[in-house]
Amino acid sequence: DSGVTQTPKHLITATGQRVTLRCSPRSGDLSVYWYQQSLDQGLQFLIQYYNGEERAKGNILERFSAQQFPDLHSELNLSSLELGDSALYFCASTRTGNTDTQYFGPGTRLTVL
Amino acid sequence: GENVEQHPSTLSVQEGDSAVIKCTYSDSASNYFPWYKQELGKRPQLIIDIRSNVGEKKDQRIAVTLNKTAKHFSLHITETQPEDSAVYFCAAKETGIYNQGGKLIFGQGTELSVKP
Numbered sequence: 749d750s751g752v753t754q755t756p757k758h759l760i761t762a763t764g765q766r767v768t769l770r771c772s773p774r775s776g777d778l779s780v781y782w783y784q785q786s787l788d789q790g791l792q793f794l795i796q797y798y799n800g801e802e803r804a805k806g807n808i809l810e811r812f813s814a815q816q817f818p819d820l821h822s823e824l825n826l827s828s829l830e831l832g833d834s835a836l837y838f839c840a841s842t843r844t845g846n847t848d849t850q851y852f853g854p855g856t857r858l859t860v861l
Numbered sequence: 862g863e864n865v866e867q868h869p870s871t872l873s874v875q876e877g878d879s880a881v882i883k884c885t886y887s888d889s890a891s892n893y894f895p896w897y898k899q900e901l902g903k904r905p906q907l908i909i910d911i912r913s914n915v916g917e918k919k920d921q922r923i924a925v926t927l928n929k930t931a932k933h934f935s936l937h938i939t940e941t942q943p944e945d946s947a948v949y950f951c952a953a954k955e956t957g958i959y960n961q962g963g964k965l966i967f968g969q970g971t972e973l974s975v976k977p
Contacts, residue, residue: 750904781964791950791967793906804955806965838904840965848893848912848954850965852904 752841752853760859766827769856773820773841779803780822781842781850782814797822798850816842818838863955864886867968876977882971884951885933886900893954894934895965896925898947905950909936941975948972 751774759767767790773780782794793806797816811829816822826833836857840850864887874880886894892913897905911918911925911934918925922941927934940944953966 750906764870783965790969791952791965793964793966796964806964839893849907849910851893852897854904856900 750851750853751840752851753819754839754853755854756836756856757854758857758859760861761829761830762861763829765829765860766825767858768858769826769839769858771822771824771839771841771853773822773839776850777841777851778809778820779842780816780820781840782822782824783838783840783852784835785838785855786832788820789835789847790836794824799843828859831860834858834860863891863953863966865908865951865953865966865968867951867971869971870969870973871972875977876941876943878941880936880938880941880973882897882936882951882967882973883933884953885931886953886966887932888953888955889929889932889938891953891955893963894925894927895952895954896936897950897952897967899950899970900947908949909955920924921973938973941973941977943977944974946975 753772778799781796795810796804814824836855838855840852867884895910897974898908899905924937948970951968
């Protein structure tokens, strides 16, 4: 167990809908990273937050957005969902004082029908 | 930006043999290289990492080597066991402008199968 939690574990929804994925980092970790893992794209970085502020952005679609709250949990919002958005979504966090090692949560499996 | 290439995409070995997975990276400024093991449907788990000021690191049956000049790093697993079967990902950390973590750029993954 990495100490990073994600909810829900599974999410099944229809095209055009909007969903919110939640991540709670390890206690004391200030940075949260979101990754998307699909069969044909591997693990792709989406976005990073540090202590509530956006720090880095990957190839995140405009339909996707994220935020980090004062209690440091983060939410990834996916809207106007398409079939191709079906994937595993992982968040990871880094320890304060050791900003290199990223610990991954268990992931949320999103299925868009 | 950083780009990481990983080879081979699949690797099958007999139990007890060694396995080697290789990765190359493009950004000479990258300074941190972790390896993750991922079982089907599970989270990537860090198994070993190396920083750019070190050429080799070992942890029991697992070792990683780094050649900064050639910009490549490798994972070596000795005395493989069936439970080593999984997908292995290499990654390189692209330094963030605030030097607060930085995103990981992953290789495409290697599916390792260890046959008993």
